Amino acid sequence: MKKIDRSCKVRKNFHQAKWDEAIIFELSQKGERGILVPKAETKISEKVGDGISKLPKNMKRKTVLNLPEMSQNRVLRHYTRLSQETLGADVNVEIGQGTCTVKYSPKINDQLSRIPKMAELHPLQDESTVQGILQIMYETDLYLREVSGMDRITFQPGGGSQGVFTMASLVYAYYKEKGEENQRNEIITTIYSHPSDAAAPHVKGYKIVYIHPDENGYPDFEAFKAAVSDKTAAFFVANPEDTGVYNKNILKFTKLVHEHGGLCGYDQANANGLLGVTRAKEAGFDMCFFNLHKTFSTPHGCGGPAVGATGVLKHIEKYLPAPLVDYDGEKYYLNYEITNNPYSVGKIRSFNGVAQVVLKAYAWIRSLGPEGLYQVAKTAVLNNNYLFKKLMELPYVDAPYIKGKQRVEQVRYTLEKLYNETGVSTADVQRRMMDFGMHYWQSHHPYYIPEPMTLEPTETPSKADLDEYIETLKFIFNEAYTNPEIVKTAPHQSVCHYIDESGMDDPEKWAVTWRSYQKKFK
Amino acid sequence: MLKKNKDYRVMKKIGLIINPIAGMGGSVGLKGTDGLAHEALRLGSIPKALDKAKVFIEKISGLENLVEIVTCSGDMGENALKKYNFNARIIYFPRSENTTSSDTVEAARIMKNEDVDLLVFTGGDGTAKNIYEGAGESTTAIGIPAGVKIHSSVFAKTPGRAGELAKLFIEGKTTLTKEAEVLDIDECEYRKGNVNTRLFGYLTVPVERKFMQNKKAPSLKSEKSQQYEIANEVIRDMLEDEYYIIGPGSTTRAIMEILGLKNTLIGVDLIYNKKLIENDLSENQILKYISSSPAKIIITPTGGQGYLLGRGNQQISDKVVKTVGKDNIIIIATKDKIANLKGEPLLLDTGSNETDEMLKGYAKIITGFRETVIYKINS
Numbered sequence: 001m002k003k004i005d006r007s008c009k010v011r012k013n014f015h016q017a018k019w020d021e022a023i024i025f026e027l028s029q030k031g032e033r034g035i036l037v038p039k040a041e042t043k044i045s046e047k048v049g050d051g052i053s054k055l056p057k058n059m060k061r062k063t064v065l066n067l068p069e070m071s072q073n074r075v076l077r078h079y080t081r082l083s084q085e086t087l088g089a090d091v092n093v094e095i096g097q098g099t100c101t102v103k104y105s106p107k108i109n110d111q112l113s114r115i116p117k118m119a120e121l122h123p124l125q126d127e128s129t130v131q132g133i134l135q136i137m138y139e140t141d142l143y144l145r146e147v148s149g150m151d152r153i154t155f156q157p158g159g160g161s162q163g164v165f166t167m168a169s170l171v172y173a174y175y176k177e178k179g180e181e182n183q184r185n186e187i188i189t190t191i192y193s194h195p196s197d198a199a200a201p202h203v204k205g206y207k208i209v210y211i212h213p214d215e216n217g218y219p220d221f222e223a224f225k226a227a228v229s230d231k232t233a234a235f236f237v238a239n240p241e242d243t244g245v246y247n248k249n250i251l252k253f254t255k256l257v258h259e260h261g262g263l264c265g266y267d268q269a270n271a272n273g274l275l276g277v278t279r280a281k282e283a284g285f286d287m288c289f290f291n292l293h294k295t296f297s298t299p300h301g302c303g304g305p306a307v308g309a310t311g312v313l314k315h316i317e318k319y320l321p322a323p324l325v326d327y328d329g330e331k332y333y334l335n336y337e338i339t340n341n342p343y344s345v346g347k348i349r350s351f352n353g354v355a356q357v358v359l360k361a362y363a364w365i366r367s368l369g370p371e372g373l374y375q376v377a378k379t380a381v382l383n384n385n386y387l388f389k390k391l392m393e394l395p396y397v398d399a400p401y402i403k404g405k406q407r408v409e410q411v412r413y414t415l416e417k418l419y420n421e422t423g424v425s426t427a428d429v430q431r432r433m434m435d436f437g438m439h440y441w442q443s444h445h446p447y448y449i450p451e452p453m454t455l456e457p458t459e460t461p462s463k464a465d466l467d468e469y470i471e472t473l474k475f476i477f478n479e480a481y482t483n484p485e486i487v488k489t490a491p492h493q494s495v496c497h498y499i500d501e502s503g504m505d506d507p508e509k510w511a512v513t514w515r516s517y518q519k520k521f522k
Numbered sequence: 523m524l525k526k527n528k529d530y531r532v533m534k535k536i537g538l539i540i541n542p543i544a545g546m547g548g549s550v551g552l553k554g555t556d557g558l559a560h561e562a563l564r565l566g567s568i569p570k571a572l573d574k575a576k577v578f579i580e581k582i583s584g585l586e587n588l589v590e591i592v593t594c595s596g597d598m599g600e601n602a603l604k605k606y607n608f609n610a611r612i613i614y615f616p617r618s619e620n621t622t623s624s625d626t627v628e629a630a631r632i633m634k635n636e637d638v639d640l641l642v643f644t645g646g647d648g649t650a651k652n653i654y655e656g657a658g659e660s661t662t663a664i665g666i667p668a669g670v671k672i673h674s675s676v677f678a679k680t681p682g683r684a685g686e687l688a689k690l691f692i693e694g695k696t697t698l699t700k701e702a703e704v705l706d707i708d709e710c711e712y713r714k715g716n717v718n719t720r721l722f723g724y725l726t727v728p729v730e731r732k733f734m735q736n737k738k739a740p741s742l743k744s745e746k747s748q749q750y751e752i753a754n755e756v757i758r759d760m761l762e763d764e765y766y767i768i769g770p771g772s773t774t775r776a777i778m779e780i781l782g783l784k785n786t787l788i789g790v791d792l793i794y795n796k797k798l799i800e801n802d803l804s805e806n807q808i809l810k811y812i813s814s815s816p817a818k819i820i821i822t823p824t825g826g827q828g829y830l831l832g833r834g835n836q837q838i839s840d841k842v843v844k845t846v847g848k849d850n851i852i853i854i855a856t857k858d859k860i861a862n863l864k865g866e867p868l869l870l871d872t873g874s875n876e877t878d879e880m881l882k883g884y885a886k887i888i889t890g891f892r893e894t895v896i897y898k899i900n901s
Contacts, residue, residue: 191895202892209886210895212865223896226884423683446861 006464010475014437015493017084024078025514028068034075085495087439089299093465095387096433096440097300098410098454099194099242101272101291105299109363113356123351127333133355134332137325140309140362147373148268148288149281150311152338155292155353156321159301160269162348163289163308164200164236166321167265169345170287170312171234172204173319174263177343184233184262190219192241192412195444197267206233217245217401224253232262238270239283242443242454243400244384244407254284263287263316269308271295272458273381273409276374280311287312296361305354307361321348379459380409383466387411387457390470396421396477400449410456412449419451424480424487426451432479432490436472534640534692535590537633539653541626541645542597544571544668559620571668574681575602575644578666581685583608588692592636594629597621623652630656640664640691640728642684647671647706654704654723659787662699663725664688675702675825676725691728698729700745701772701787703825705834721770721824721834723788748856749776751890756820756854757781757796765817766793767808767842769835773822773854790837805839812842818850819843828863830899831881832871840874848880853887860887860895867898875901 040051052060070078088094094102112118121130141153157163168187175181187201188209198208209227214220219237228235235257240246247253254264266280266288272295280288292298293306300306312320318341323334334352368376388411391397396418399411415426426442430453433440443452457466479487486492503509511517546562546569579602582589586607593599594614598621603610613636614629626649633641634657641661643653646669653663665677666684678684690696701724729744753776760766768774768791778785778793785791789802792811799811811817819838823830830853831838843851853868868885870878878901886894 198893207892207894210889210893212895212897215865220896220898223884223898227896420679423680423686446857448861448865450864 006468009468010472011436011438011468014435016087016434016437016491016495017081018493018495019081020495021078021081021085024068024070024075027074027078028070030069032069032071032074034070034072087434087437087494092437092439093461093469094439095383095457095461095466095469096438096455098412098441098456099270099444100300100441101270101294101409101456101458102300103272103294103297103458104460105297105360106364106367109298109360112363113359118356118359121355123355127331131332133359134325134334135327136362137352137355137358138327138332140358140365141325143362143365144290144309144311146370147271147275147279148290148311149279150288151314152317152320152324153309153311154320154324154348155307155309155358156348156351157289157308157310158349158354159293159306160194160267160289160291160308161196161200163269163291163310164194164196164265164267165203166308166310166345166348167234167236167287167289168201168204168206169348170310170316170319171201171263171265173343173345174316175233177319180261184231186229186231187233188224188227188235188257190237190241191448192217192243193236193238193267194242194269197236197238201234201236213241213243213401215401216405217241217243218247218249219253221249221252225256228256228260228262230260232257232260234263234265236265236267238267240270240273240408240410242410242412243449244388244409244411245401245405246408250283258284265289269294270409270456272456273377273384275377276370277377281313287316292357292361297364298357298360305357307353307357309353309361319344321345323352325352376459377409380457381406383457383459383461384409384411384455386463387455387466387470390466391455391473394474394477396480397453409458410454412443413453413455414449415451415453418477418480422480422484424484426453428487428490429453429473429476429480431494432476432487433472434491435493436475438469438472532694533590534588535592535636535638536688536692537630537636537638537641538575538591538593538599538602539626539629539633539641539643539649540571540575540594540598540602541643541649541652541668542569542571542621544645544649545574545670546570547670569597571644572597572602574666574668575599577681578642578644578685578688579603579606579608581682582689582692585689585692592633592638594625598625598629623648626652627656630654630661633657634661640688642666642688644668644681647674647704650674650676650704650725651706651722654725657725659701659724660726662691662728664691664727665725671707673705673707673827676704676727687728687730690730696728696730698744699726700729701725702727705824721788724772745772745856745858746776748858748890749773750780752854752856752888753777753780755888755891755893756852760796761818762795763815764794765799765812765815767791767803767812767817767819767838767846768793769819769821769838771822771824771834773856773859774820777820788834790835803837805837805842808837808842809845812845816850817846818852819846820852820854822854823859823863823868825859825862828866828868830868830870832873840872840877843872843877843881851881851885853885855887855889855895857889857895860889860897867900870899870901 089102144153157166172181175184185207186209187206189197190211202208211219211223239250257264264285266285268288269291271290289308289310292309293301320339322339323336324338326333326335385406388407397413399413419425430440441454443454511520543559546567547558583606591608591610592613593610595612598616600612614632616625630653641657641663643649644666650665664684664687666681667677678687704722704725756777770788775785775787781796783798786802791801792799792803824833870881872878882899882901884896885899887897889895
């Protein structure tokens, strides 16, 4: 059999499903049914009546629910087609979604989370009937304490931004008890931390103070000194930031904040390069959060089930959302005692976090063990620095800030030179990648690094995968010089050519719900 | 489904002005061509502005049935359009073959009166200044870079890029515009090695909205909505019975717009208790007002080099700054503008070392609603 040398194999024959599948409401046909429910037998209807009249009045709808009406096989075809229109991690060498840690999530863990014992759990069940999942939550808490150095973890936050929001709420609660909540109204962050590190505290009511990097890409310590004051409630930061540069002086920063009476929160959404290497506690943080749906392979949330597991040191514990999961030596139980005080943040989200996500993270941690977690970090860093070195050899790719310094788990590159010489922008390259069944991501806005490209390979891809990705990028860079139009008008092998975003800041064009969309555009 | 608007195909009237001598000083080391065209020719410089205009025209060729071009005779436009089938009309004839800046001003004035949809010009900062003088800030324009000095943000990055942007505009694919600065440097000083840019005014330029396929990072708010957000933040904290000196620029102007006050884009305006006191004040007028009452200064850095004081807002002199005091200076800027500085510090040139020294260091810049950036200022 012919052996394919993958290092120079660009998937030129890739073709994505190329129709624009209508949304399910548009496919609906009045009267069409998937299942015809048989009429209840007389014996049953005599016993329970019509099944509706006994419902409490306030639980009954006044109008008929507007649901699409479709036969079973049409529903199946619709969703199968939709699944083909994606470019997800299962069909793609997914190393291009920097800051998101898109890694291979073992399918067996998905299967575990779908077994009836898990799928049919109800959060209001009696504790005695859910000992298994409580044990898993309790033990995952213990594992994450080891990973972070924190003293207690909550799984309640439903994602990374909610993790940051929880940290902001904890900060507020902490100062409220001290009577300083009005004076301490600023949270400091950096421009290369995730925008949620600013946005979530903003929602909580904090003023945001941004720090820019110095010439090496570390947060500018002199600017930081000018920012910290007795108004500082907290410093929220990622390390490494989106540039992949690890701030080795982080202790100086956290120390300064503490000297001014502030708190420090570590955004560990992307902790992939740090497992078993560094911990939030030793870096001087009072709290941190992990995205189980990133680093801990559950997989990435994308608006789906996620957990922003938030950890705190002892002096913050009593402000955590309730309940916490504990073990009394005989049984696992929901502990409301620790947080039973007027300053606790109460609830961040209903119930106790997404149990299935915690289960998947638990299974992943257990399958790897402590050495395995460390190996994940080492492999992710190695993969990233291999990619970094290979790409930096190309004349059109650069990465700002400290030259020659190894990056951690990701790098934000710039294609400015390519753009200046060819007019092909990073957005063009991004769209062209889809023609080869690949994907990459640019950066949050605004583009502090011009024409950005952010890649994060994680521990998943093999060297052959990385080489294939690099070859595809090189192929497109070459096209930018020889046939720029094909890149600028891409994608050609994809569902939809491009989306006009010009309505994004025109409220007249917004349709944030299906109903408002129908009102405005139907 | 989303309605697709296909009704954008209306004829657009494009004005084209080429400054044929633009850029000639550069290749022979004259750092600009103002007043030196003959000298440049004598030194062997070859005019390139026409070629650059042709690159632009090539990009919009194919749109002949969507545009009507109005232009000038000879090298100021007509000659670049030869070989193309554009519906072109000559509406300005320069008096001499050796065209001067007054030809550009006059041609721009006529184009404005012709009510062109888009005024495309080829040249450098000096040309942009002349276009601004002739056509004013409300005319939508695109600069094709061909000059020695390109500091003004009215220029596209390359002639080709100017063509792509014009194409989007002609096809109705971009309707957004923003004001872009017209800056020029003092060429006499520049030849001595001193870069002194001055803000002359603003031209309206089309904004290219990039088409993206990206779920995770929707575009940042438009510059305009960022400006309004900043303005609301400033107004919210305004104190009673204090003067507010509003510096030039579209970011500061947003404050005046929200307060419903008459304003000048390149002048300094003064308000008190959210009411207008006077527009377009001189240094002495400002000093007179603030001698007896507390005051605050609201300023925004210039695009490009990022001058906070001393470029285009000289009325806010070192005396004014000293009277008002360091702590009463409110700096505002959009995040886009700060990103464009690429990490370079903001600059000062008040003419007084003492004042520059006093202001340098790190300052807070308001960038949005309850949002600031700590940024470095160098003297």
